[in-house]
Amino acid sequence: MTDPSDTTAERLSTRPAARLRSLAWVARRIGGGLFVLWMVATVIFFALRLIPGDPVDAILGGPGSQASTEAVAHIRADYGLDQPLIVQYFLAMAKLAMADFGTSYALKIAVAPYVLTQLWSTLVLTIASLVVAWILAVALTLVTSGRGGPARAVGSGLELLAAAVPHFWLASLLIIVLSNTLHWLPPISVPGPLGLILPVLTLALPLTGFLGQLMRESLANAYEQPFVVSARARGESEWGVRFRHVLRHAALPGISLSGWAFGSLLSGAVVVETIFARPGLGRTLLSAVSIRDIPVVTAVALLSALTFIIVTVATDAIDRIVDPRVATQ
Amino acid sequence: MSAPRILLLPLAIAATAALLAGCTATPEPAAEPISGGTLVYATGDAEPGCLDPHVGGNYPQALISTQYIESLVSKNADGEIIPWLATEWTESADGLTWDFTLRDDVTFTDGTAFDADAVKTNIEHLKDPNTASSTGYLAVGKIDGIDAVAANQVRFTLSAPDSALLESLSQPWVGIQSPTALERDQATNCESPIGTGPFIVTEWVKQQSITLERNENYNSAPDDAEHSGPALLDSLEWRFIPDAATRYAALQSGDVDVIDNAQPNNISSAESDPATAELNAPRPGASNRLELNSGKAPFDDERVREAFIRAVDVSPGIDSLFFGTAERSYSVLSSVEPDGVSMPDAFTVDPDAANALLDDAGWDMIDSDGYRTKDGVRLTLDFPISTNQSIPAEQSLFEQIQASAKDVGFEVNLKPTDLSSWYGALFTNEYNLVSAPYTKVGPDVLRILYHSDSIIPAPSGYYANLAQLSDPALDEILTTASQTSDAAERAALYEEAQSIIIDGYYVLPLYDQQNHYLYSTSVEGFRALPTVSAPTFYDAWLND
Numbered sequence: 001m002t003d004p005s006d007t008t009a010e011r012l013s014t015r016p017a018a019r020l021r022s023l024a025w026v027a028r029r030i031g032g033g034l035f036v037l038w039m040v041a042t043v044i045f046f047a048l049r050l051i052p053g054d055p056v057d058a059i060l061g062g063p064g065s066q067a068s069t070e071a072v073a074h075i076r077a078d079y080g081l082d083q084p085l086i087v088q089y090f091l092a093m094a095k096l097a098m099a100d101f102g103t104s105y106a107l108k109i110a111v112a113p114y115v116l117t118q119l120w121s122t123l124v125l126t127i128a129s130l131v132v133a134w135i136l137a138v139a140l141t142l143v144t145s146g147r148g149g150p151a152r153a154v155g156s157g158l159e160l161l162a163a164a165v166p167h168f169w170l171a172s173l174l175i176i177v178l179s180n181t182l183h184w185l186p187p188i189s190v191p192g193p194l195g196l197i198l199p200v201l202t203l204a205l206p207l208t209g210f211l212g213q214l215m216r217e218s219l220a221n222a223y224e225q226p227f228v229v230s231a232r233a234r235g236e237s238e239w240g241v242r243f244r245h246v247l248r249h250a251a252l253p254g255i256s257l258s259g260w261a262f263g264s265l266l267s268g269a270v271v272v273e274t275i276f277a278r279p280g281l282g283r284t285l286l287s288a289v290s291i292r293d294i295p296v297v298t299a300v301a302l303l304s305a306l307t308f309i310i311v312t313v314a315t316d317a318i319d320r321i322v323d324p325r326v327a328t329q
Numbered sequence: 330m331s332a333p334r335i336l337l338l339p340l341a342i343a344a345t346a347a348l349l350a351g352c353t354a355t356p357e358p359a360a361e362p363i364s365g366g367t368l369v370y371a372t373g374d375a376e377p378g379c380l381d382p383h384v385g386g387n388y389p390q391a392l393i394s395t396q397y398i399e400s401l402v403s404k405n406a407d408g409e410i411i412p413w414l415a416t417e418w419t420e421s422a423d424g425l426t427w428d429f430t431l432r433d434d435v436t437f438t439d440g441t442a443f444d445a446d447a448v449k450t451n452i453e454h455l456k457d458p459n460t461a462s463s464t465g466y467l468a469v470g471k472i473d474g475i476d477a478v479a480a481n482q483v484r485f486t487l488s489a490p491d492s493a494l495l496e497s498l499s500q501p502w503v504g505i506q507s508p509t510a511l512e513r514d515q516a517t518n519c520e521s522p523i524g525t526g527p528f529i530v531t532e533w534v535k536q537q538s539i540t541l542e543r544n545e546n547y548n549s550a551p552d553d554a555e556h557s558g559p560a561l562l563d564s565l566e567w568r569f570i571p572d573a574a575t576r577y578a579a580l581q582s583g584d585v586d587v588i589d590n591a592q593p594n595n596i597s598s599a600e601s602d603p604a605t606a607e608l609n610a611p612r613p614g615a616s617n618r619l620e621l622n623s624g625k626a627p628f629d630d631e632r633v634r635e636a637f638i639r640a641v642d643v644s645p646g647i648d649s650l651f652f653g654t655a656e657r658s659y660s661v662l663s664s665v666e667p668d669g670v671s672m673p674d675a676f677t678v679d680p681d682a683a684n685a686l687l688d689d690a691g692w693d694m695i696d697s698d699g700y701r702t703k704d705g706v707r708l709t710l711d712f713p714i715s716t717n718q719s720i721p722a723e724q725s726l727f728e729q730i731q732a733s734a735k736d737v738g739f740e741v742n743l744k745p746t747d748l749s750s751w752y753g754a755l756f757t758n759e760y761n762l763v764s765a766p767y768t769k770v771g772p773d774v775l776r777i778l779y780h781s782d783s784i785i786p787a788p789s790g791y792y793a794n795l796a797q798l799s800d801p802a803l804d805e806i807l808t809t810a811s812q813t814s815d816a817a818e819r820a821a822l823y824e825e826a827q828s829i830i831i832d833g834y835y836v837l838p839l840y841d842q843q844n845h846y847l848y849s850t851s852v853e854g855f856r857a858l859p860t861v862s863a864p865t866f867y868d869a870w871l872n873d
Contacts, residue, residue: 052753056789058378060385060461065789067385068466070458072788106378107535108516114535175578187578188371188570188585191537277371277570277579279536287375290717290747 029316033309040305041096044298045089048289055081058105058291079105096302102295106288115284115299119307122280125272126265128196129203130258136204137211141219141250142242156216163209167268171202171275189278199276203268207261211254218250225249252319259315263308362854364561366871370864371570371579373590375717379519380530380539383455386464386502388612388768388861392589393567395863396541397438398504398524401429401448402495403551404770404859408667410495413551414443414505414525424490424814431481435549437507439523445477450508452485460515467777468497490812492819496771499860525549527560527867539567554868555854561870573720580605580847586871587848587855587864593722597652599847606850609654610857611841613665614769615778616658617723619730619837622761624784624797627708632690634834637710638676639683640737643839646729650722655840661775661827663841665859668772668823675831676838683737692738701738709740710761715751718766726839727764756790765795766842770860772823776807779830796835803829 048055059075060067076082080091095102101111137159144155178198179187189195222228223246231241270282281300288296374389382394401415415429435443452475455465471494474486487494497503510523521530527550528541547559568585570576577595579585581602591599591607599605627633644657659676662669687693692701692708701708714727724745731741741762746754754760767774777783781804783794803826810822830836844862848855854868 052750052757054749054789057749057752060463060789065385065463066467066787066791066793067461067463067789068458069788071461071466074458075461104378108379108519118536172574175575179582180578183582186584187575187582188568190584275572275575277537277568277572277575279534283536283571290749291375292749 029309029313033306033313036309037302037305038093040301041093041298042089044301045092045294048292048294048297049085055079055105055292055294058293092298096298101299104288104296105293106291106296107293111295111299115281115296115303118279118281118284118300119303121278122266122269122273122282123307125196125199125203125269125278125280126262128200129207129265130262132200132204133207133211133261134254134258136208137215137254138247138251140208140212141215142247152216155212159209159212159216161209162205163213165206165209167202167206167271168275170205171198171272174198174201175275187276189273189276195276195278199272199278202272202276203265206268207265210261211257214253214257215250218253219246222246222249255315255318259308259312262311266304266308362556362561362868362870363872364870365563366873367564367566368562368587368852368866368869368871369566369568369585370866371568371576371585371588373571373573373576373588375571376536376569379515380533381506381515381518381522382502382504383451383460383462383465383506384515384519386462386466391501391861392863393539394501394504394522394524395526395858395865396528396565396567397526397530397544398501398506398522399526399549400501400504400860401431401498403553404496404499405553406859408665408859410499411552413499414549418495420814424492424812425487427485427487427494428478429483429485431483432549433481435525436546437510437523437525438529438544438546439507439510441507441509441523443505443525444480445483447508448483448505449475449477450511451503451505454506454511455503462502464500465502468500468503490814492811492814493771493773496769496773499770501861501863528565536569538569541565541567550867553859556868560867561854562866565866577847580849583849586852587846589844589846589864590720591845591847592720593651593654596654596845596847604850606848608846608848608855608857610844610846610862611663611665612766612768612844612862613663613771613860614774614842615767616660616663616669617764617766617839617842618658618661619839620763620765620796621835621837622758622763622795622797623833623835624799625758625761627690627692627703627710628761630690631834632686633692633708636683636686636690636737637734637739638834638837639679639686640739641730641733641837642678643726643730643837646726647840650725650729651840651843654845655843658838658840660838661778661830661836662772665841665862666772668820670824670827672827672831680737687738695738698740699735699738700740707740708738709742710734711742711744711754711759712762713744713746713751713754713760714764715748716745717748717751719745719764720843723764723839752791755795756786756792760795763795764839767793768842768861772819773811775823775826775830776811779826779835780804780807796830798830798833798835800829800833 056072056075057065080088104111104114140155144151175187178185185198186195189199227245228241231245269280270286273280273283274286281304284296285300372392374392377390377393379385380393382390382398399414401413402410403413405411414435415431418427418429420427431445437443452469452472454460455462455469471487471489471491472485473488476484478484504524507523510518520533527544527547529544530539531542532540542564543560543562545559550557570579573590573592576588580588596607599607621628621634621637623629647655647657659671659673660669687701692703694702696702696707714724727743731743734741755763767778777793779794779798781799784792784797784799786792806822806826810819810826813819813822846864851872853870853872856865857863858865
């Protein structure tokens with residue numbers, strides 16, 4: 001971008017140029033994020049009306065209602081369901097643009113505060129799972145990633161197994177072993193940290209497998225790098241090499257993957273929250289979809305999308321900080 | 330009506346009575362009841378959207394509202410209507426005027442007095458379109474006028490005689506709430522409804538639990554309760570645990586005391602667990618049965634309907650898939666309905682007869698896949714299945730039905746969907762077979778399900794007559810029965826109606842609407858209220 005011969009000018013201009021680049025990057029990400037949110041809202045709006053089932057049913061307490069003509073007409077008018085679809089769409093988008101999420105058809109309460117409380121519960125679950133997965137993955141790879149040997153084979157095998165296990169099966173297994181047989185933990189997500197352990201393990205273990213596999217590969221690559229040889233030549237201990245030099249490199253792809261991982265945790269939350277009877281966005285979404293509670297479905301989808309966008313932007317930003325090469329590419 | 334069926338009637342009644350006695354008997358208390366403690370109940374039913382059972386009106390609402398809202402009348406284990414908030418009632422000779430005498434010593438938990446005005450406000454609330462009531466609205470459909478004659482006297486004027494009025498009024502969806510509370514906006518009343526019941530809703534943490542505290546001033550227990558005065562438990566915690574395996578695990582671990590919607594495999598393993606007991610309380614109204622849609626081909630031909638019923642043998646599947654926890658039904662009505670008639674002879678399995686009937690009906694060609702055809706059209710039956718309503722064992726049973734129907738050349742298309750899509754398929758007449766449970770107290774459910782008026786969709790698209798049975802003679806009998814208050818005469822009419830439905834091959838009964846509770850043996854005095862078989866914890870106590 002700058003003339004390589006004019007080093008002074010380069011030094012002077014690099015910072016503002018970099019700042020501009022960063023600002024443009026942020027603006028692009030925000031614009032893109034808003035576009036994604038709009039598309040999510042649009043797809044949800046039409047998808048929920050294309051599948052069979054009348055939203056009036058949700059308002060009347062579930063499908064199969066035999067309410068009177070007056071009651072149904074009253075509800076259609078009240079919720080604007082008597083308008084043409086395209087009018088309903090633009091009205092809905094206008095309200096969403098003003099952050100008005102409306103009232104739940106089934107619960108008759110304001111959607112925004114309700115969904116926000118559910119979000120908190122899901123965030124606790126997913127963030128805890130992400131942290132636990134990281135800790136387990138780092139520990140497992142560091143301990144077992146010598147150069148060859150049976151430890152590596154065992155570690156790699158465990159990771160493959162963990163990554164392949166579906167959430168619902170793992171959840172049942174954990175309940176049977178830790179709860180029904182050993183009586184260590186409650187099978188349901190009781191309030192408090194004790195009730196968080198099984199749901200977090202269910203979400204974290206498969207992710208540990210993914211992260212572990214990824215880090216194992218980059219670790220192996222990092223071991224081949226010259227700086228490892230120099231570190232060893234300096235007399236650095238084996239653990240010193242692993243912690244201080246290799247891990248930093250090996251973690252990079254893991255950080256990038258965490259954005260995707262967070263998304264997968266959000267979808268895993270649907271299963272885990274249902275099995276462990278834990279409040280949260282996933283369970284809210286499941287019940288709202290099944291009764292066509294459109295305002296709640298829309299709010300949950302938008303909130304999940306927004307959370308995912310924020311996390312992705314954050315991991316990208318961390319990437320740029322940890323590895324400045326990313327920013328200039 | 331043939332002679333053997335008349336002989337069967339007393340047998341059916343005796344069997345019903347025995348079953349009722351069996352399912353409502355509580356274990357003899359080991360000691361004097363102990364007051365105090367919190368009982369944790371875990372439900373697998375959906376979380377209600379609104380705790381006021383007037384709004385909408387579904388079974389999850391009935392389950393919980395039974396704890397805090399009471400009705401004018403109740404039903405005892407023998408199926409008799411008994412006084413509750415109303416102490417006595419009289420019906421005029423023409424059946425159009427009903428006078429109810431109300432208890433004068435009952436107050437709602439917000440301090441409002443229970444009186445005739447309160448009853449009037451409640452019936453009006455049910456009829457108000459703003460309430461958006463469905464079940465309760467139907468139940469009070471014939472009530473035209475309500476007059477508070479005196480503080481404890483209320484008069485209902487009906488548009489037509491209604492022999493099902495008391496049964497309708499016994500249902501939780503017609504429960505009586507504080508008129509003061511009903512004046513609040515709907516969202517508030519949904520969150521904290523006020524009744525006269527033994528418990529009071531104090532907190533609702535969505536997706537998690539509802540907390541109910543004991544009503545210290547409670548004095549309106551129905552006659553069939555074990556004690557009087559306030560409940561024994563300090564409080565109830567009502568948890569929502571949608572996953573059946575988790576619910577059972579939570580019962581085993583002691584985290585919860587009582588669970589509903591227990592699955593056959595869990596009920597079977599609980600039998601060998603001394604710490605767990607079972608309460609089998611079938612829901613009233615209709616049995617769980619397959620409806621054969623006679624409104625369109627191929628089931629518009631009675632021979633094809635009979636062929637289907639002769640072809641499929643459901644009994645062995647019920648025995649094995651339900652681990653012996655569900656008894657085969659041969660009745661359109663639930664076994665808890667005294668007027669239900671069991672007709673096993675009508676459901677003999679005979680594949681040869683089925684083949685002959687199909688040949689006779691013109692379905693005499695076989696295509697390359699082994700299915701029968703007629704004029705190049707395959708003998709196909711669409712069978713939408715609601716995965717919300719049909720438990721895994723039932724879905725497996727439907728797969729067995731699919732396999733045995735294939736043996737005589739039916740192609741059964743099982744279409745598992747979620748509840749809304751399932752109703753969508755029914756509303757657009759895209760089904761030949763369907764299993765649609767219907768809960769209502771009393772045999773008048775037959776009128777709702779099989780009167781030709783019920784083919785006309787409600788404003789929401791719903792119609793209850795899914796067999797699309799249209800028979801003027803049956804309509805006549807059902808209408809007469811709904812206006813006949815003489816018990817014996819009414820029972821005879823309903824028996825005739827059931828004969829027409831079954832002899833026309835419109836239904837294949839499977840079993841009662843399954844409603845199994847499992848509970849820790851430390852829970853004493855727990856029973857299901859015989860109205861809609863919802864649990865009641867008024868007499869319950871913890872024997873730790």
